[in-house]
Amino acid sequence: MTAALPIIDVAPLARSDRAARAHTAAEIDAACCEFGFFAITGHGVDTALRHRLDALAREFFERPDADKAEIAMAHGGAAWRGWFPLGGELTSGRADQKEGLYFGSELPSTDPRVRARLPLHGPNLFPNTPAQLRSTVLEWIDTMAALAAQVLSGIALGLGLGDDWFTTNLTSDPTLLFRIFRYPPTSPGDAASNPWGVGEHTDYGLLTLLVHDGTPGLEVRTPDAQEWIEVPSDPELIVCNLGDMLDRMTEGRYRSTAHRVRNLADHDRLSFPFFYDPSWDAQVRPLPLTRDAVPDDRSTRWDGTSLRELSGTYGEYLLGKVAKVFPELLRSIR
Numbered sequence: 001m002t003a004a005l006p007i008i009d010v011a012p013l014a015r016s017d018r019a020a021r022a023h024t025a026a027e028i029d030a031a032c033c034e035f036g037f038f039a040i041t042g043h044g045v046d047t048a049l050r051h052r053l054d055a056l057a058r059e060f061f062e063r064p065d066a067d068k069a070e071i072a073m074a075h076g077g078a079a080w081r082g083w084f085p086l087g088g089e090l091t092s093g094r095a096d097q098k099e100g101l102y103f104g105s106e107l108p109s110t111d112p113r114v115r116a117r118l119p120l121h122g123p124n125l126f127p128n129t130p131a132q133l134r135s136t137v138l139e140w141i142d143t144m145a146a147l148a149a150q151v152l153s154g155i156a157l158g159l160g161l162g163d164d165w166f167t168t169n170l171t172s173d174p175t176l177l178f179r180i181f182r183y184p185p186t187s188p189g190d191a192a193s194n195p196w197g198v199g200e201h202t203d204y205g206l207l208t209l210l211v212h213d214g215t216p217g218l219e220v221r222t223p224d225a226q227e228w229i230e231v232p233s234d235p236e237l238i239v240c241n242l243g244d245m246l247d248r249m250t251e252g253r254y255r256s257t258a259h260r261v262r263n264l265a266d267h268d269r270l271s272f273p274f275f276y277d278p279s280w281d282a283q284v285r286p287l288p289l290t291r292d293a294v295p296d297d298r299s300t301r302w303d304g305t306s307l308r309e310l311s312g313t314y315g316e317y318l319l320g321k322v323a324k325v326f327p328e329l330l331r332s333i334r
Helices: 018-034 047-061 065-071 133-158 165-169 188-193 244-249 314-325 327-333
Strands: 007-009 037-041 082-084 099-104 174-183 198-201 207-212 218-221 228-230 238-242 259-261 269-279
Touching (some): 133 174, 133 207
Antiparallel strands (some): 037 238, 099 174, 207 238, 218 228, 218 259
């Protein structure tokens, strides 16, 4: 029988009922151990805000490429913000069948990190049309950051840590990244050469919160690597998946699970992944857990990386990964 991803009500995490919080944390812990993926209800995200974001994103993507190029990523410099065209992002060296917009924490040009040209830090690039995209994206980032911190409090409890462990130790100044992706329908020619909107990969940080328009297409590799399963396509659910840093911290007890996307529908698929990651200068080290060790999965990982052997800061790890996605952009800022 094909496995199904767990669906967890996270509303108790916002309440003071300790027993209810512990029950939800236990559900999250089980999902993290078995899949590294789960979907949540009770998240409290305003449906009207999601609809507005979707409509504005579609309005932007419908504009001519020449107009969209006014906020191309090349104009974002070290901040790594802006628009990229269809095929402009790579996974494992192959062009993805998607176009997108990159955003992050909105920082003024006077911020010391921006003045030092710290990669992935700076002001966002927003189009003149639709003008409302700016305020909507910034509201969405704030909303998702609060929700991610809440879900991480449940993960911390499930690991036997205090619910504020991540805020205290890794995310006092979290690295916040937000993407809007458009996956066009897969044409017969694309299906023959590269059918993937984005190929097999894992996310790099702590926690990803994914909202989408309800079009199927996201697939998750099961832990035993024997099959790929579809992620629920209900747009009211928010999909949570773990990044490489939670895999490293738990020494593989929680896996950063490989996933991929292909759009077999006859219309565009829009997705809105939000990444809540450690502070840029954070050192991510294994936790002193008492559970049985899990073998290093380097030989079966999509990128052949051993998360047990990492050293340095999270920012260094992230920059090395992102550089493989946009190699030309990295060369332009060095």
